[in-house]
Amino acid sequence: MSARKVVVTQRFFDEATIDYLRHNGCDVVIAELPAGKADGDVPESTLRDWLQDAKGWIVGHARVTRELLLALPQLKIVSRRGVGYERVDVAAIRDLGRVATIAAGGNDATVADQTIGMMLALGRRFREGQAGIARGSWAIPLGTDLYRKTVGVIGLGRIGRSVVKRLAAFECKVLVHAPREDADLAARLGFEYVDLDAVLAQSDYLTLHAPLTPQTRFLIRDETIRAMKPTAFVINTARGGLVEDRHLLNALQNQRLAGAGLDVFMSESDSGYQSVTQELASLPNVIAQPHSGASTREGLDRTNMIAARCVVAVLNGENPPSECVVADGRTTVTR
CATH class of the missing domain: 3.40.50.720 (NAD(P)-binding Rossmann-like Domain)
Incomplete structure (x- = not known):
C-alpha cells in the first residue's frame, strides 16, 4: 500500500472517480458496508480499523469525532460526499490540523x-x-x-x-x-x-x-x-x-x-x-423517500469527483476549492 491510501465508506462510487484517484497516486479502498446499512450505522471501532494508515477519507454520514481523529493521526482530510457537515466535529478538525470538505455544487x-x-x-x-x-x-x-x-x-x-x-x-x-x-x-x-x-x-x-x-x-x-x-x-x-x-x-x-x-x-x-x-x-x-435526494447516477458521479478532487488537493499540499472547505486546520481558515 502506498503512502496515499484513500478509504471510501460510500456506495455507488464510480469507476471514473476511482481512476482519477489512482491516476493521482492514490490507493483506493472501498469499504464493504453491511447490507442495508450506511457508514453512519458502522461502529467507530470498525471505522478505525478501516481507516488505519489512510491519508484521505471520503465519507457519507459517519460521525467524525475528536476521538476518532485522535486515533487516526495520519488522516489528513475528511471529504464529505454531500453538503451537510453537522456530523463532523469541526473544532476537532481545526485543532488537530486536519481538513474537512464538502462536495459543494455537486447535487x-x-x-x-x-x-x-x-x-x-x-x-x-x-x-x-x-x-x-x-x-x-x-x-x-x-x-x-x-x-x-x-x-x-x-x-x-x-x-x-x-x-x-x-x-x-x-x-x-x-x-x-x-x-x-x-x-x-x-x-x-x-x-x-x-x-x-x-x-x-x-x-x-x-x-x-x-x-x-x-x-x-x-x-x-x-x-x-x-x-x-x-x-x-x-x-x-x-x-x-x-x-x-x-x-x-x-x-x-x-x-x-x-x-x-x-x-x-x-x-x-x-x-x-x-x-x-x-x-x-x-x-x-x-x-x-430514504434520504435519496442526491442519489442519482449523475448526481453521485458529480459529488464523487468533487470529493476526490478535494482529497487530491490536500494530499498534494494544495488548497481545495474555497466553497468546499468546512475547516482547514493547516491554516486555521474556516468556512
Missing part, C-alpha cells in the same frame, strides 16, 4: 429536481391514484396545480436557489425566508423576501432548504403548522430535525395540512422516532 440540481417532483406528486395525488388502480378502482382523486401557486422557500443556499429557478417555469409566486437578503438576486430570479410569519401563512407549498442549527431545529412544529393553510403541503429534502415529525404526523392525521414530501426524518438520528417515520410513510398523502 444542487439533483435535490432540486426531487423537490419539484414531490410538489407535483403531492398536488396531483399520484400515490393515491396508483393505489386506487392497484385495487381495481378508477376513481379520480382530484388534485391541485403547482402552476401559479404560492411557494415558500425557507433557506436560499445552492439547492434553494436551484428550486427557485425551476419554479419560474410554473409561473409560481415565490416567497423566500432566509437569514440574509440579496436584492439583486431577488430581482434576477423573480422572488420576494418575507418574514417567517408571511411565508407560513401564504404558502401553498412550503419547501425547506435550511441547515440544521439550534435556531432551525423543529422549525416546523405545532405552533408553525397552526399558522399554515390546511391546504398547504410541506416538503423537506434538507435535514431531519427541521421538522418535528410527531407534530407533522398529528397535523396530517387531523387534516391540518394537505400532505408532505419527506426525504429526511428525525429517526435518522433518533431511533425513538422510528415508528413515527413508518406511520408517516404509510399515509396516502405523504411521499416518503
Whole structure:
C-alpha cells in the first residue's frame, strides 16, 4: 500500500472517480458496508480499523469525532460526499490540523429536481391514484396545480436557489425566508423576501432548504403548522430535525395540512422516532423517500469527483476549492 491510501465508506462510487484517484497516486479502498446499512450505522471501532494508515477519507454520514481523529493521526482530510457537515466535529478538525470538505455544487440540481417532483406528486395525488388502480378502482382523486401557486422557500443556499429557478417555469409566486437578503438576486430570479410569519401563512407549498442549527431545529412544529393553510403541503429534502415529525404526523392525521414530501426524518438520528417515520410513510398523502435526494447516477458521479478532487488537493499540499472547505486546520481558515 502506498503512502496515499484513500478509504471510501460510500456506495455507488464510480469507476471514473476511482481512476482519477489512482491516476493521482492514490490507493483506493472501498469499504464493504453491511447490507442495508450506511457508514453512519458502522461502529467507530470498525471505522478505525478501516481507516488505519489512510491519508484521505471520503465519507457519507459517519460521525467524525475528536476521538476518532485522535486515533487516526495520519488522516489528513475528511471529504464529505454531500453538503451537510453537522456530523463532523469541526473544532476537532481545526485543532488537530486536519481538513474537512464538502462536495459543494455537486447535487444542487439533483435535490432540486426531487423537490419539484414531490410538489407535483403531492398536488396531483399520484400515490393515491396508483393505489386506487392497484385495487381495481378508477376513481379520480382530484388534485391541485403547482402552476401559479404560492411557494415558500425557507433557506436560499445552492439547492434553494436551484428550486427557485425551476419554479419560474410554473409561473409560481415565490416567497423566500432566509437569514440574509440579496436584492439583486431577488430581482434576477423573480422572488420576494418575507418574514417567517408571511411565508407560513401564504404558502401553498412550503419547501425547506435550511441547515440544521439550534435556531432551525423543529422549525416546523405545532405552533408553525397552526399558522399554515390546511391546504398547504410541506416538503423537506434538507435535514431531519427541521421538522418535528410527531407534530407533522398529528397535523396530517387531523387534516391540518394537505400532505408532505419527506426525504429526511428525525429517526435518522433518533431511533425513538422510528415508528413515527413508518406511520408517516404509510399515509396516502405523504411521499416518503430514504434520504435519496442526491442519489442519482449523475448526481453521485458529480459529488464523487468533487470529493476526490478535494482529497487530491490536500494530499498534494494544495488548497481545495474555497466553497468546499468546512475547516482547514493547516491554516486555521474556516468556512
